[in-house]
Amino acid sequence: MSADRTTPALEVAGVAHTFGRRRALDDCSFTVPAGAVTALVGRNGAGKSTLLRAAAGLLRPDSGEVRVFGEPAGDGSLPRIGYVAQQAPLYPMLTVAQTLTVGSRLNPRWDAAYAHRLADDADLPGAARVGTLPAGHRSRLALVMALAKRPDLLLLDEPLAPLDPVARTEVAGTLMADVAERGTTVVLSSHVVADIDGVCDRVVVLTEGRVRLAAEVEAALDGHLVAVGAGIEFSAFDSSEVVEVRAAGADATALIRPTGSAPSGGLAWHRPTLEELLLGYLRTPTRQVPTA
Numbered sequence: 107m108s109a110d111r112t113t114p115a116l117e118v119a120g121v122a123h124t125f126g127r128r129r130a131l132d133d134c135s136f137t138v139p140a141g142a143v144t145a146l147v148g149r150n151g152a153g154k155s156t157l158l159r160a161a162a163g164l165l166r167p168d169s170g171e172v173r174v175f176g177e178p179a180g181d182g183s184l185p186r187i188g189y190v191a192q193q194a195p196l197y198p199m200l201t202v203a204q205t206l207t208v209g210s211r212l213n214p215r216w217d218a219a220y221a222h223r224l225a226d227d228a229d230l231p232g233a234a235r236v237g238t239l240p241a242g243h244r245s246r247l248a249l250v251m252a253l254a255k256r257p258d259l260l261l262l263d264e265p266l267a268p269l270d271p272v273a274r275t276e277v278a279g280t281l282m283a284d285v286a287e288r289g290t291t292v293v294l295s296s297h298v299v300a301d302i303d304g305v306c307d308r309v310v311v312l313t314e315g316r317v318r319l320a321a322e323v324e325a326a327l328d329g330h331l332v333a334v335g336a337g338i339e340f341s342a343f344d345s346s347e348v349v350e351v352r353a354a355g356a357d358a359t360a361l362i363r364p365t366g367s368a369p370s371g372g373l374a375w376h377r378p379t380l381e382e383l384l385l386g387y388l389r390t391p392t393r394q395v396p397t398a
């Protein structure tokens with residue numbers, strides 16, 4: 107069954123969650139259309155893993171609603187979801203081949219041929235015990251397990267972090283091929299802009315448990331500008347439009363989300379790079395900016 111492209115793959119509405127006195131998620135709302143590849147970006151502790159667990163139906167948030175293809179996240183949505191947690195939980199005593207066999211027995215939609223092809227592509231030796239594999243190989247095996255389940259929604263918690271640069275590009279290529287072939291929806295968390303650029307078509311930025319930006323990457327880049335000038339010149343903008351100002355000698359550099367037309371006159375400005383956009387938000391955790 108391919109993904110239903112009319113219903114959003116993931117809808118997060120007003121989701122809040124606390125652990126003890128620690129607020130992990132605060133009124134989070136965003137939508138992921140079916141077939142999109144979305145980066146969930148945030149600093150350590152921003153709430154990315156908590157949000158992914160809620161999307162996977164493994165954590166029931168204190169308030170708000172999470173829907174997967176229109177159904178409340180939970181046991182019912184599980185067969186359509188492939189979820190890989192940060193620690194890539196696998197049985198260390200099993201071999202790679204045994205792990206794939208377990209996957210085939212537990213998942214009704216398991217694609218054995220695809221699993222073996224992906225394992226071969228990742229150079230995973232069938233006879234090797236999982237516990238003896240390097241972290242990067244364990245992470246790739248966890249991804250094989252998630253993909254061979256043939257999910258409609260793939261939730262990946264920092265999938266590229268344990269990988270070397272070559273493996274990163276290989277895994278990104280595998281994900282892109284799956285998306286192109288099956289229209290799989292992917293939500294992956296990452297800290298690394300290079301891993302997101304060219305791979306993800308949407309971005310959700312979380313700071314301190316709040317959604318600061320949720321938009322298509324190109325629309326977000328078009329909707330912001332980096333302006334360089336004396337601080338006073340930024341007064342042309344409403345304070346709500348200024349995401350971040352950084353002093354640089356007599357001048358300052360600002361990330362701005364203009365609500366009107368682009369500035370004219372003495373202010374030099376350019377379209378932000380993805381790194382400038384994301385860093386501007388990540389460095390200013392508390393300012394509230396509406397989502398696109």
Ligand SMILES: Nc1ncnc2c1ncn2[C@@H]1O[C@H](COP(=O)(O)OP(=O)(O)OP(=O)(O)O)[C@@H](O)[C@H]1O
Binds near residue numbers: 125126149152156
């Ligand atoms: N089981 C838990 N018990 C208590 N606090 C938790 C628990 N899980 C997460 N937290 C706290 O909730 C906040 C959000 O954590 P979360 O792991 O979701 O962030 P993250 O963005 O995934 O971070 P990282 O990039 O470091 O993985 C943090 O302050 C974290 O310490």
